[in-house]
Amino acid sequence: MKTFVLAGLLASTLAFADEVVTQKDKAFAPGDITVKAGQRVTFVNDDTVAHNVFSKDAKFNLKIQPPGDKQSVSFDAPGTYEVRCAIHPKMTLKVKVVAP
Amino acid sequence: MSRWAPLAATLALVAAMAALTRHLVDDGLVQSRLVLERAGRLRLLSGDVAREAMTQADTTQALLLDPDLIVEVSEAKIAAYDRQKAGMSELAALATDANINALLEQVRDLDERQLKPLDEMLLEQLASGEVEAARATYRTTVVPARERYDALIARLASLADDKAREAEVALTAQTERTGRLLWGLFAGAGLLVIGLFALNRSRRAALDSTSRMQRLVEVTRQLLSTTSSAEVGATLRATLGQGVSLVDEGGRGFELTSGGRTLGSLDPGSPVTQPEELGFWQSLSTTVAQHLAGLAARDELQGCARQIADAERRTRAVLESLSEGLVVIDPARRIQPLWSRAMAELAPLEAGASFERWLFPDDEVKRSYVQSLFEQLVEDVFPFEVSASQFPATYERGERTFAFALSPVRSAAGQLELLIVTLRDVTEEVRLRKASLESRDLFQFLERAREQPDEAGAWLDETSAELAQLDTDLVTLKRRLHTVKGTSAVFGLEAFSGLVHEAESVVEEQGALPDAWRERLSTRYLAFERRARSMLSDTLGGRVSIPREALEPLATLLEQHHETQSAQFVRSLALTSLGARLEALARQAVLTAQKLNKRVEVSVHADDLRVEPQRFTPFLRTLVHVVRNAIDHGLERPEERVAKGKSPTGALRIEAHRARGGTEVCIGDDGAGIDFEKLKQRALERRMPANTHDELVDALFADGVSTRDEVSETSGRGVGLSAVLAECRRLGGQVSVENDHGARFRFWFPDQPTLVVVPPLAVGA
Ligand SMILES: [Cu+2]
Numbered sequence: 001m002k003t004f005v006l007a008g009l010l011a012s013t014l015a016f017a018d019e020v021v022t023q024k025d026k027a028f029a030p031g032d033i034t035v036k037a038g039q040r041v042t043f044v045n046d047d048t049v050a051h052n053v054f055s056k057d058a059k060f061n062l063k064i065q066p067p068g069d070k071q072s073v074s075f076d077a078p079g080t081y082e083v084r085c086a087i088h089p090k091m092t093l094k095v096k097v098v099a100p
Numbered sequence: 101m102s103r104w105a106p107l108a109a110t111l112a113l114v115a116a117m118a119a120l121t122r123h124l125v126d127d128g129l130v131q132s133r134l135v136l137e138r139a140g141r142l143r144l145l146s147g148d149v150a151r152e153a154m155t156q157a158d159t160t161q162a163l164l165l166d167p168d169l170i171v172e173v174s175e176a177k178i179a180a181y182d183r184q185k186a187g188m189s190e191l192a193a194l195a196t197d198a199n200i201n202a203l204l205e206q207v208r209d210l211d212e213r214q215l216k217p218l219d220e221m222l223l224e225q226l227a228s229g230e231v232e233a234a235r236a237t238y239r240t241t242v243v244p245a246r247e248r249y250d251a252l253i254a255r256l257a258s259l260a261d262d263k264a265r266e267a268e269v270a271l272t273a274q275t276e277r278t279g280r281l282l283w284g285l286f287a288g289a290g291l292l293v294i295g296l297f298a299l300n301r302s303r304r305a306a307l308d309s310t311s312r313m314q315r316l317v318e319v320t321r322q323l324l325s326t327t328s329s330a331e332v333g334a335t336l337r338a339t340l341g342q343g344v345s346l347v348d349e350g351g352r353g354f355e356l357t358s359g360g361r362t363l364g365s366l367d368p369g370s371p372v373t374q375p376e377e378l379g380f381w382q383s384l385s386t387t388v389a390q391h392l393a394g395l396a397a398r399d400e401l402q403g404c405a406r407q408i409a410d411a412e413r414r415t416r417a418v419l420e421s422l423s424e425g426l427v428v429i430d431p432a433r434r435i436q437p438l439w440s441r442a443m444a445e446l447a448p449l450e451a452g453a454s455f456e457r458w459l460f461p462d463d464e465v466k467r468s469y470v471q472s473l474f475e476q477l478v479e480d481v482f483p484f485e486v487s488a489s490q491f492p493a494t495y496e497r498g499e500r501t502f503a504f505a506l507s508p509v510r511s512a513a514g515q516l517e518l519l520i521v522t523l524r525d526v527t528e529e530v531r532l533r534k535a536s537l538e539s540r541d542l543f544q545f546l547e548r549a550r551e552q553p554d555e556a557g558a559w560l561d562e563t564s565a566e567l568a569q570l571d572t573d574l575v576t577l578k579r580r581l582h583t584v585k586g587t588s589a590v591f592g593l594e595a596f597s598g599l600v601h602e603a604e605s606v607v608e609e610q611g612a613l614p615d616a617w618r619e620r621l622s623t624r625y626l627a628f629e630r631r632a633r634s635m636l637s638d639t640l641g642g643r644v645s646i647p648r649e650a651l652e653p654l655a656t657l658l659e660q661h662h663e664t665q666s667a668q669f670v671r672s673l674a675l676t677s678l679g680a681r682l683e684a685l686a687r688q689a690v691l692t693a694q695k696l697n698k699r700v701e702v703s704v705h706a707d708d709l710r711v712e713p714q715r716f717t718p719f720l721r722t723l724v725h726v727v728r729n730a731i732d733h734g735l736e737r738p739e740e741r742v743a744k745g746k747s748p749t750g751a752l753r754i755e756a757h758r759a760r761g762g763t764e765v766c767i768g769d770d771g772a773g774i775d776f777e778k779l780k781q782r783a784l785e786r787r788m789p790a791n792t793h794d795e796l797v798d799a800l801f802a803d804g805v806s807t808r809d810e811v812s813e814t815s816g817r818g819v820g821l822s823a824v825l826a827e828c829r830r831l832g833g834q835v836s837v838e839n840d841h842g843a844r845f846r847f848w849f850p851d852q853p854t855l856v857v858v859p860p861l862a863v864g865a
Pocket of ligand 1: 050085086088091
């Protein structure tokens with residue numbers, strides 16, 4: 001029973017806080033982030049228009065995110081990923097994933 | 101002085117030729133090649149940029165038809181955007197021409213200030229569900245802007261084309277001139293040099309260094325201006341090296357020897373006044389000078405030959421790497437040994453062979469037609485451009501289409517010497533242009549079809565019929581084409597309507613519609629029809645729809661052929677899943693509980709029963725009242741439940757199963773149950789019979805009878821429940837209500853033919 005509790009504690013200290021990326025004024029902020037492998041990135045649409053965030057490299061597509069929407073993606077493998085918006089092609093975000 | 105004239109002329113000729121060659125080789129060819137490469141790249145890039153822009157426009161168009169496609173097209177769209185951007189930067193770096201630069205600026209401006217913001221706005225509208233607004237934006241602003249964009253790109257491509265063609269012509273003309281020069285050098289000066297070499301073989305070894313030759317030229321000049329033999333002797337001594345020596349004969353004078361032979365001698369101190377002495381020195385000088393000229397010419401020629409070989413190699417390299425098909429032919433249409441690899445890859449070329457045979461190996465009619473065009477061109481009666489414009493603008497070979505162009509090479513006297521034929525592969529451009537126009541047709545048709553689906557469908561049928569019957573008398577043919585042209589324009593098929601118009605012109609000219617045209621029309625139309633019909637069914641959800649009423653006749657037919665299982669399956673298609681309907685009900689239950697701050701766990705068990713939707717839907721819809729009643733009236737608040745020793749979360753079971761030769765739907769909760777005592781009291785207050793269980797159930801479902809004291813927003817007054825009873829009875833069903841750890845409502849319906857179907861054997865089991 002003790003070991004179980006300890007393992008639970010370890011797990012909770014090992015989990016990282018989510019990195020938050022906002023999409024205000026048709027731009028990702030920040031535009032360049034570094035996260036640890038396994039860490040989650042939360043995409044918050046605090047803009048007045050919808051966005052369609054996706055990444056070809058990281059293989060995800062958050063579909064249409066209306067204003068106010070919030071979605072998280074975890075980046076599991078180290079590397080550099082480009083995240084774009086299909087509605088606003090000028091929006092780019094670079095995610096660098098490093099080994100934890 | 102006349103004997104010096106040939107020498108001077110030879111020297112001048114050699115010098116001039118050398119200079120000319122150097123100029124041609126170093127500047128002209130290299131320059132032309134650069135211009136050509138640049139122009140070719142420019143043209144390719146402008147096509148690329150247009151294609152990438154079109155891809156982005158296509159994704160937007162697809163989204164206008166179905167906004168949910170966004171996940172599938174986002175990657176492709178952004179990739180196209182990035183490629184377009186890269187293409188534009190490369191174009192800007194390449195464009196050195198002021199016209200092209202100005203045009204590029206316009207393209208960039210239109211794209212960045214209008215098209216891209218419009219596209220973003222349109223997608224934002226789509227994303228927020230304003231589909232109609234987005235379509236209106238597309239029609240009123242995007243389409244005209246795109247048309248302007250296409251026109252600019254077309255102009256850019258044609259400017260780049262002009263540049264490329266100019267450079268090609270210059271390059272080919274230079275190559276040709278260089279070749280002629282080479283021939284001239286060897287045919288003229290070359291023979292002279294060989295002659296001189298033979299004459300002066302003995303002295304050649306002594307005089308092969310360029311610097312010494314230059315010194316000797318000076319000596320010769322001095323000899324010609326000297327009158328004193330002493331001076332001549334001193335100069336010669338100072339100048340001549342081994343092989344040619346000047347012997348001082350002890351005051352007798354000098355003797356010029358070479359290889360043991362005396363070339364001449366001169367007395368010291370005596371002025372060169374005698375004609376014979378002068379003659380000797382003159383002839384000596386002439387020999388030396390001729391020799392020198394010969395050697396200089398040889399050197400120059402070797403230099404020229406090397407440069408010409410370089411130029412040839414470079415020209416070959418250009419022709420190898422040139423993406424254009426290029427071949428030089430003479431006025432008799434014989435292929436000259438100068439062609440680009442792209443041309444030879446299209447079909448092998450043979451120097452001296454007939455070009456029109458190469459063009460049309462299997463088509464004698466076309467061959468003789470082209471031959472006559474060439475003959476007219478060579479006659480040079482009309483301006484070249486006029487005759488050249490008679491040729492077909494495009495040439496098709498295999499699957500590919502080429503733009504056909506001719507440029508003349510004229511002699512200095514203006515005589516047409518050679519023709520440069522270029523074939524530029526425009527397959528992709530033609531295809532894209534066509535695809536773009538066709539997709540615009542399709543889009544506009546689908547817009548019309550949305551407004552008038554029946555008319556659009558009827559038009560598709562009628563047009564198929566009209567086009568299938570073009571093999572008819574002239575009057576009917578013209579009428580049919582005219583009908584198709586008019587109606588297709590009405591339905592937004594501008595490109596197709598244009599094609600039919602062309603066909604009409606052909607009929608007007610030839611008095612009949614050639615088979616090729618008939619096939620072209622029907623191929624184009626059938627392709628359009630197939631896409632249109634598939635898109636129309638896509639807008640209905642990507643399914644093949646069979647009217648529900650057609651299923652029963654189909655099932656009957658199958659039964660007649662003893663295909664009982666298939667018949668059953670077909671019937672099951674007409675049915676709706678009872679489980680799915682009950683799950684929807686469960687979701688409503690959860691929402692209701694949330695609203696009332698109650699916790700409930702809903703479970704649904706419905707086996708795999710299917711029911712006839714038209715019959716059951718009204719009843720199933722009323723069940724929401726039963727659910728609301730159970731949550732609002734039946735389930736207690738969490739704290740109340742805990743006090744009673746129950747779990748704070750209530751349970752609601754929704755079930756459907758086969759029972760007593762029929763189907764039973766049960767809704768039960770684990771709440772307080774129905775207070776039948778209070779119900780009886782309320783029923784009696786309203787003067788309703790309330791003695792038997794059935795009478796109490798009737799009272800429960802009656803309007804206005806509620807066991808609750810207050811009326812809530814969610815349920816109350818028992819209004820809804822009366823509807824449930826009515827619908828249940830309409831289906832011939834029975835209702836029972838009992839308390840079993842809470843209230844339990846049971847609705848039972850007897851089987852009717854095709855009312856309930858047990859699913860057939862699972863596929864693949
Ligand atoms: Cu965006």
